[in-house]
Amino acid sequence: MSFPIELIFAVLACLHSFVSPDAQGDALLAMKNDLNASADQLANWNPYQVSPCSWFKITCDGNNVISVSLSSMGFSGTLSPKVGVLKTLRTLTLNQNNLTGTIPDSLSHLPNLIILQLASNSLSGQIPEHLFQVSKYNFSGNQLNCGMISQPCASDSGGSSRKPKVGIIVGIVGGLLGLLLLGGLLLLLWKGRHKRNRSEVFVDVADEVDRRIAFGQLKRFSWRELQLATDNFSEKNVLGQGGFGKVYKGVLADNTKVAVKRLTDYESPGGDAAFQREVEVISVAVHRNLLRLIGFCTTPTERLLVYPFMQNLSVAYCLRGKLKPGDPVLDWPTRKQVALGTARGLEYLHEHCNPKIIHRDVKAANVLLDGDFEAVVGDFGLAKLVDVRKTNVTTQVRGTMGHIAPEYLSTGKSSERTDVFGYGIMLLELVTGQRAIDFSRLEEEDDVLLFDHVKKLQREKRLDAIVDCNLNNNYNILEIELMIQVALLCTQASPEDRPAMSAVVQMLEGEGLAERWREWEHIEVTRREEYERRQRRFHWGEDSVYNQDAIELSGGR
Numbered sequence: 001m002s003f004p005i006e007l008i009f010a011v012l013a014c015l016h017s018f019v020s021p022d023a024q025g026d027a028l029l030a031m032k033n034d035l036n037a038s039a040d041q042l043a044n045w046n047p048y049q050v051s052p053c054s055w056f057k058i059t060c061d062g063n064n065v066i067s068v069s070l071s072s073m074g075f076s077g078t079l080s081p082k083v084g085v086l087k088t089l090r091t092l093t094l095n096q097n098n099l100t101g102t103i104p105d106s107l108s109h110l111p112n113l114i115i116l117q118l119a120s121n122s123l124s125g126q127i128p129e130h131l132f133q134v135s136k137y138n139f140s141g142n143q144l145n146c147g148m149i150s151q152p153c154a155s156d157s158g159g160s161s162r163k164p165k166v167g168i169i170v171g172i173v174g175g176l177l178g179l180l181l182l183g184g185l186l187l188l189l190w191k192g193r194h195k196r197n198r199s200e201v202f203v204d205v206a207d208e209v210d211r212r213i214a215f216g217q218l219k220r221f222s223w224r225e226l227q228l229a230t231d232n233f234s235e236k237n238v239l240g241q242g243g244f245g246k247v248y249k250g251v252l253a254d255n256t257k258v259a260v261k262r263l264t265d266y267e268s269p270g271g272d273a274a275f276q277r278e279v280e281v282i283s284v285a286v287h288r289n290l291l292r293l294i295g296f297c298t299t300p301t302e303r304l305l306v307y308p309f310m311q312n313l314s315v316a317y318c319l320r321g322k323l324k325p326g327d328p329v330l331d332w333p334t335r336k337q338v339a340l341g342t343a344r345g346l347e348y349l350h351e352h353c354n355p356k357i358i359h360r361d362v363k364a365a366n367v368l369l370d371g372d373f374e375a376v377v378g379d380f381g382l383a384k385l386v387d388v389r390k391t392n393v394t395t396q397v398r399g400t401m402g403h404i405a406p407e408y409l410s411t412g413k414s415s416e417r418t419d420v421f422g423y424g425i426m427l428l429e430l431v432t433g434q435r436a437i438d439f440s441r442l443e444e445e446d447d448v449l450l451f452d453h454v455k456k457l458q459r460e461k462r463l464d465a466i467v468d469c470n471l472n473n474n475y476n477i478l479e480i481e482l483m484i485q486v487a488l489l490c491t492q493a494s495p496e497d498r499p500a501m502s503a504v505v506q507m508l509e510g511e512g513l514a515e516r517w518r519e520w521e522h523i524e525v526t527r528r529e530e531y532e533r534r535q536r537r538f539h540w541g542e543d544s545v546y547n548q549d550a551i552e553l554s555g556g557r
Contacts, residue, residue, distance in 0.1 A: 024065050025052040027085035035070070035099070036077030040235075056241075059264045064088035067264070069301075071117065072096040072232075079123075081106045093117040093301065095138065103127055103144070115301070118142065119154065136300075218283045219295030219306070226250065226260050226297055226304055233262065240314070240365065242400075244379060249309060257309035258294060262302070275303055282380070285353050289345030291368060291378040310376060312369035315426075319364060319433045319468070332475040334373050335430045339483060340508050341375030342367050346423060347501040349380055350416040360414050362422030363403045363436065364429045402436030402449060407495055417495035420504070424490025427483055428454050433468030451491055458484055483508075485517045492520070 032045045045055050053060035059067035065086050075097040083092070084106025092107075095117040102125035103118065116134045120141035127144050131137060138154040229250035230237050239247045245264040251257055275298065283293045297304040312318065315338055318330045330338070342362075349357040359366075359380045368376045405421035408414050425436050428450050436450045447453040457466050467480055486507050492498050499507070499516065507513040 023085055027080075027082040028052050028055065028058070028065070028068070030082035031068075031080040034078050034080035034082075035075040035097075037073075037075060041073060041075075059091075061088070066112075067091040069093045069264075070097070075099060079104055079107075079118075083107060084109045086110065088112055091115040091301075094121070095119040095141075097121050099123055101125075103131070103139075107131060117301070218279070218293065221295050221297040221304070221306055223297055223299050223302065223304075225252070226306070228253075229258065230260055233260075242361075242365070242379070250306075257311075259307045259309050261305045261307065263304065279305070281355065281357070285349065285357060285380065287345055287348040287352075289341045289375055289377055290348065290380060291376045307378070310368040310378075311371055312373060314365050314378075315367045315369060315375070315430070316363070316365035318369065319429065319470075320435065329470060330373075330430075332471055332479070336479065336483070336508075337373065338367065338369070338375040339427055339430055340505070342377055342423065342426065343501055343505045343508055345375065345377035345380075346419055347505055349377075350419065350501050356416070358414050358416060359419050359422070360408075361400060361403070362419050362426055363400055364426050365400075367426065400436070402451075405495065406493060415495060416500065417498045420490050420498045420501060421495075423501070423504070424487045424498075425451060427487035427490070431468065431480060431483055431487070432466055433470055454484065455488065458488070482513060485513060485520075489516055489520055 028045060032042050037045075042056055045052075052058055052065055053063060057069045058065060059069070066088055067090060068083075068086070069091065071093045072095070075094070077099065078101035079094065079099060081104035083089070083104065087110065089110050090112050092113065093115065096119070099118075099121040101123065103123060105128045107113070107116070108128045108130035114135040116131060116137040119138040123139075123142040123144055125144065127139055140153040142153075144153065227233065229252050230248040233246075233248055237249045239249050239259060241247070245262045248260045248262065249257070250260045276296075279293070279296050286292065291307050291310075293305060293307060295306045297306070313321070315330070346359065346362065349359065357380055359377070361379060362377075366377065366379045368378050370376055403422045403425045405414075405418040408418045408421075428434075429436060432450065432454065434450055434453075437448055438450070439448055447456060454466055457463070463477060463480060463484075466484065467475060486504060489507075490498055490504065503512065503516075507516070
């Protein structure tokens with residue numbers, strides 16, 4: 001088999017969840033109903049989605065829902081008691097809606113809840129006492145009874161179970177202010193003795209987290225700037241949505257067009273400093289074929305990145321999008337240019353960045369096109385960036401089904417060679433114009449996975465059936481064959497057998513492909529002959545040993 005049994009199980013799991021949403025999904029659907037959400041507000045919250053983890057405004061850790069972020073959505077219903085089913089929930093934000101009714105006591109039964117934002121609604125009644133133990137809560141702007149005076153309606157530092165005396169608080173605050181004043185004077189004296197050619201320092205505006213960090217030319221935006229630029233993050237400005245969050249088209253005050261990525265994984269303790277460190281790493285990765293980072297924005301509950309707007313959108317859109325008259329169609333020379341540009345960008349990330357950067361989600365949707373149709377790799381470094389609260393070994397697989405390397409799917413450990421695998425699948429997308437995984441191919445008794453589909457047609461020498469029909473026969477069949485060869489070398493089952501991206505660049509430029517391809521063909525012929533030999537023995541029933549070997553061959557090793 002071309003892919004390990006783990007990938008097949010993963011696909012089957014997706015199909016199963018298509019008709020059987022879990023208890024978390026049921027609870028979220030009950031919440032949607034009680035919120036009186038309109039048809040277009042939470043459109044993809046339905047029982048036929050693969051998983052609640054793919055729903056709008058939902059964040060998961062593995063298969064567990066950990067964040068529901070529904071601020072400023074215009075809901076006018078009530079808060080469903082079914083929310084108590086979400087035992088792994090850490091963040092619930094419903095502030096600035098028009099919710100009525102009481103706060104259900106079931107919220108008190110969420111052991112992992114650390115952020116609860118219900119401010120600026122029309123809630124009434126008594127607040128369940130246990131909710132004051134949540135680390136960060138805000139009930140202000142409602143008609144709620146917050147209880148005793150020692151329990152304020154808003155808290156940034158934690159519950160009110162600790163009740164220090166006013167005198168102690170005043171003493172501590174006074175001492176801290178004195179230290180800050182002294183430190184400020186010393187800092188001014190120190191800065192006066194140094195040259196003024198230091199990197200520019202950006203300070204967050206009031207109402208955002210108060211931190212300082214030097215980034216040279218990287219700009220720190222205020223939340224208000226990006227809110228105005230995107231028309232309050234309007235759905236009509238959504239350019240795309242992926243595992244890291246939504247991307248919005250925006251126009252800054254100086255008429256600069258930008259793309260604003262609103263990250264979904266942000267609620268980590270101490271994550272702001274780590275986020276900024278990772279942003280700095282990404283900002284110094286500068287290459288013609290990498291998406292340049294303009295700036296960023298952080299608030300206590302938000303993480304946003306600002307990029308230049310790519311007028312030709314993504315490769316995936318140009319291959320399979322709902323193209324309108326006048327929209328670009330990728331011809332074959334442009335596809336070759338995209339293949340080489342993407343390879344050069346990944347080579348830079350793997351071999352010229354310190355520390356090196358592994359993308360972990362290489363696909364046509366993450367390769368953007370500038371005004372000259374030059375390939376620009378986007379979302380690089382984001383997999384690491386949103387995992388800063390985790391250990392160095394990331395066990396949560398991030399990526400897109402059909403693009404994920406088999407060893408990454410089975411072990412959760414990524415490397416440069418997992419990117420090489422995803423790049424190989426992207427080459428097949430460029431040649432065929434098809435998706436990496438497509439269940440509609442089952443109707444024609446073809447392989448669901450694009451990799452298996454192309455490999456079978458290549459083995460049968462049916463290259464004409466591989467090429468995207470939108471090319472209208474305007475291509476060089478030899479160049480098609482060479483690109484498929486590079487793709488199959490990049491998608492070998494063993495990561496050690498895959499070429500480095502520097503070698504891929506050389507092969508695309510015409511160096512070293514023939515020798516590598518002959519080795520691949522020899523290995524493939526030997527492997528297939530052995531497989532067919534064992535299959536014959538299995539069907540003939542020569543002995544139990546051969547039967548066992550045939551069974552094992554079909555599974556993971």
